[in-house]
Amino acid sequence: MRLHWRIPLWIAWLAAAAWGSLGFIERLSGGHAAGNYGSYVVWGLWVSAYIYFVGISAGSFLLSSLIYVFGERRFERIGRLALFTAIVSLCMALFSIWCDLGQMSRFHRIFTSPNFGSMMAWMVWLYSIYLLLMLIELWLATRADLGRWQASARGACGVIGRLLACSRGPLDARQERSCRHWLKVLLLTGIPLAIAFSGGVGALFSTLSARAFWHTPLMPILFLTGALVSGVGLVAFLAAVFSPQRGEDQRDTVLLLGRALLGLLVFDVILEWAEFSVPMWYGVGPEYSLLMRVLFGEFWWVFWVLHVGLGCVVPILLLTVRWRAWSVGLAGLLVAVTFMTVRLNIVIPGLLDPHFQGLQTAFTDHRLVFWYVPSVFEWQVTCFILAVGAALFYLGFRFLPLVPRDEGAAGCKA
Amino acid sequence: MNDARHRTDEPPAETSSTDNRRAFLKAAALLGGAAAAGTAALVHAKRTTVGNEPTGAASVRELPPLKSIAIERRSDPLLRMQEALRRALAKPVEERRWLMVIDTRKCVGCHACTIACVAENRLPPGVVYRPVVTEELGVFPNVALRFTPRPCMHCDQPPCTPVCPVKATWKRPDGIVVIDYDKCIGCGYCVTACPYNARTRNLGEYYTDGTPARQPYESRPSFEYGKLWDREGHRSPVGNARKCHFCLHRLEEGMLPECVTSCIGRATFFGDAADPDALVAELCARPNARRLLEEKGTAPRVVYLV
Numbered sequence: 012m013r014l015h016w017r018i019p020l021w022i023a024w025l026a027a028a029a030w031g032s033l034g035f036i037e038r039l040s041g042g043h044a045a046g047n048y049g050s051y052v053v054w055g056l057w058v059s060a061y062i063y064f065v066g067i068s069a070g071s072f073l074l075s076s077l078i079y080v081f082g083e084r085r086f087e088r089i090g091r092l093a094l095f096t097a098i099v100s101l102c103m104a105l106f107s108i109w110c111d112l113g114q115m116s117r118f119h120r121i122f123t124s125p126n127f128g129s130m131m132a133w134m135v136w137l138y139s140i141y142l143l144l145m146l147i148e149l150w151l152a153t154r155a156d157l158g159r160w161q162a163s164a165r166g167a168c169g170v171i172g173r174l175l176a177c178s179r180g181p182l183d184a185r186q187e188r189s190c191r192h193w194l195k196v197l198l199l200t201g202i203p204l205a206i207a208f209s210g211g212v213g214a215l216f217s218t219l220s221a222r223a224f225w226h227t228p229l230m231p232i233l234f235l236t237g238a239l240v241s242g243v244g245l246v247a248f249l250a251a252v253f254s255p256q257r258g259e260d261q262r263d264t265v266l267l268l269g270r271a272l273l274g275l276l277v278f279d280v281i282l283e284w285a286e287f288s289v290p291m292w293y294g295v296g297p298e299y300s301l302l303m304r305v306l307f308g309e310f311w312w313v314f315w316v317l318h319v320g321l322g323c324v325v326p327i328l329l330l331t332v333r334w335r336a337w338s339v340g341l342a343g344l345l346v347a348v349t350f351m352t353v354r355l356n357i358v359i360p361g362l363l364d365p366h367f368q369g370l371q372t373a374f375t376d377h378r379l380v381f382w383y384v385p386s387v388f389e390w391q392v393t394c395f396i397l398a399v400g401a402a403l404f405y406l407g408f409r410f411l412p413l414v415p416r417d418e419g420a421a422g423c424k425a
Numbered sequence: 426m427n428d429a430r431h432r433t434d435e436p437p438a439e440t441s442s443t444d445n446r447r448a449f450l451k452a453a454a455l456l457g458g459a460a461a462a463g464t465a466a467l468v469h470a471k472r473t474t475v476g477n478e479p480t481g482a483a484s485v486r487e488l489p490p491l492k493s494i495a496i497e498r499r500s501d502p503l504l505r506m507q508e509a510l511r512r513a514l515a516k517p518v519e520e521r522r523w524l525m526v527i528d529t530r531k532c533v534g535c536h537a538c539t540i541a542c543v544a545e546n547r548l549p550p551g552v553v554y555r556p557v558v559t560e561e562l563g564v565f566p567n568v569a570l571r572f573t574p575r576p577c578m579h580c581d582q583p584p585c586t587p588v589c590p591v592k593a594t595w596k597r598p599d600g601i602v603v604i605d606y607d608k609c610i611g612c613g614y615c616v617t618a619c620p621y622n623a624r625t626r627n628l629g630e631y632y633t634d635g636t637p638a639r640q641p642y643e644s645r646p647s648f649e650y651g652k653l654w655d656r657e658g659h660r661s662p663v664g665n666a667r668k669c670h671f672c673l674h675r676l677e678e679g680m681l682p683e684c685v686t687s688c689i690g691r692a693t694f695f696g697d698a699a700d701p702d703a704l705v706a707e708l709c710a711r712p713n714a715r716r717l718l719e720e721k722g723t724a725p726r727v728v729y730l731v
Contacts, residue, residue: 042628042629042659042663042664043629043664044628044629044630046628048626049551049626049628050551050552050616050624050626051622053613053617054613111612112610112612112664113609113610113611113612113627113628113666114609114610114661117591117608117609117610117611118610120610121590121610124592124608125466125590125591125592126470126475126589126591127463127466127467127469127470128467128470128587129470129587129588129589129614131590132591133463135590188444192448195444195445195452196452196455197452199448199449199452200452200455200456200459203456215614219588219617219618220584220620220721221617221618221620221721222617362617365622366620367558367575367621367622367717368558368560369558369559369560370575373556373557373559373575374539374553376550376551376553377551378550378551378626378630379551379625
């Protein structure tokens with residue numbers, strides 16, 4: 012990356028990390044008191060961020076799996092990048108949901124005393140297995156390069172190579188083949204796992220019969236598609252920006268990702284149309300009134316401007332009119348970032364429906380209202396999580412063999 | 426990555442095909458094993474009942490009868506309920522069937538039950554176990570008010586208990602849905618699963634925060650579930666889900682729930698529906714008895730007389 016981009020990015024990261032860490036310290040010391048969620052709207056920004064990051068992780072992972080398993084050579088240069096993006100996104104998701112827990116120190120109970128009848132317990136166990144699987148896959152995918160670093164790289168990269176390669180010197184052909192074989196086994200195993208848990212997050216919501224807004228069988232499919240859209244969008248952006256080889260190969264890879272993104276985005280729009288039009292068609296029922304609030308309520312601009320405008324229309328135009336690598340990267344960035352609004356518009360409206368009219372006025376309390384806007388404190392914690400994620404990503408990009416290096420690229424070279 | 430090296434090391438097509446097949450079989454074996462383990466875990470979870478309370482003879486409480494007052498069918502409802510409570514506690518817990526009946530025609534909307542509950546259970550801001558919903562009906566001059574107290578429904582098919590990821594909430598043999606504050610991780614999933622909005626989240630606030638001094642009464646411990654809960658230092662129940670438990674700690678000591686004793690209009694009744702002589706058994710059989718959101722299939726144990 013060029014120097015004149017690096018300085019403002021470093022300043023932005025430092026500002027985000029400093030501002031965000033204040034919120035995180037407040038979270039640890041003061042609990043939930045500064046949050047705006049309550050007893051009726053019990054989930055807010057952090058849960059939305061959690062399902063957003065989980066979606067990105069599943070989407071990136073599925074992309075990397077398709078690359079390795081089906082030998083899609085044109086994509087192979089971004090396989091590890093997609094895998095690492097999936098790991099970082101999952102860490103951010105787990106960090107986010109950990110902050111939302113009322114008793115943060117008891118998270119281990121989900122491992123020591125799980126109720127496998129609960130969709131949430133399933134999710135946590137699947138995430139844990141998935142994270143473990145991805146870490147092993149990343150090691151297998153990079154082990155050959157790490158082995159080469161032992162001999163040739165100096166400084167931090169040499170140390171990393173010696174620590175992580177688990178071999179004396181570069182790997183021989185048999186060891187490399189074995190790594191590729193086991194990588195393929197684990198990626199094949201990971202595909203159903205990623206589908207199960209990204210759809211499972213949708214099931215976490217849709218299995219709740221008490222919430223008419225969530226209780227739809229389409230929800231798991233919507234989450235799976237959303238995961239692919241946001242994950243592929245982010246990887247397209249990262250491939251356009253972080254791939255140091257600016258040649259024909261890189262351009263082809265990014266353009267192919269653009270085609271995949273366009274197809275997924277169109278499919279997601281069709282699903283969303285079904286999700287909105289069916290409950291709204293006859294204009295009656297609780298789902299209708301909640302969807303009307305999403306479309307024409309106080310936060311109409313979140314749906315129309317951020318999601319439809321910047322998240323669908325502009326990316327589709329960029330992917331169809333301007334067929335360039337940069338336009339694919341920009342479209343991917345827009346899709347990935349604005350997908351957070353889709354997650355917010357799932358979590359929050361689902362909790363805004365009082366089954367008893369008058370419950371809000373039955374006992375007057377600012378925590379007992381059917382209304383929610385994230386507080387500054389909640390944004391601070393989310394900002395901290397983003398800063399931590401960005402730092403992890405940078406460290407991985409800088410010190411792990413995630414992308415092919417040319418002579419002029421930053422980072423370690425074998 | 427050294428692409429050229431990878432290409433030169435690539436195995437021939439036949440070997441590659443064998444390798445793919447082997448990889449596929451290994452992945453299928455891993456997934457098959459995981460699926461079998463997952464199914465076993467799910468079946469085990471669905472067939473296992475959660476709970477740690479004593480049952481059988483260990484749960485029987487012998488309380489002295491009221492000797493000075495003769496109690497019959499026409500006695501004061503509170504006396505009848507008190508006597509029925511004594512009889513119920515003399516049975517093992519699995520033979521009791523607690524039920525609440527609320528006569529909405531008698532409720533005057535004074536909110537005394539709400540406040541008594543807050544005081545009894547030391548409820549902080551954002552937590553309420555028994556709000557009274559007030560509805561204005563009709564158009565002037567033909568208007569009316571309807572008051573609907575809304576405790577936890579202690580459903581026979583509770584949607585809130587199976588969703589708990591750590592087995593921290595369950596339905597007792599006597600029908601009361603309880604939460605173990607020491608186990609609850611505060612994820613809020615059960616709060617979203619309740620169609621009655623009867624579960625709340627304790628976010629650790631105090632009513633007198635922001636005033637010159639936090640009042641001592643707010644820091645006093647509560648005695649829910651027969652234990653002493655001190656909120657200082659963000660300890661449970663701070664961070665937990667909280668809900669009405671029919672004042673289980675009072676029941677175990679032979680006292681009626683606080684909302685029943687504090688009701689100024691004798692509009693709330695409580696007792697053992699398995700006892701044919703209990704007032705609640707008589708009231709819940711009336712033709713004007715209704716349950717809230719019956720269409721949800723939750724089978725609530727709170728009955729409204731309308």
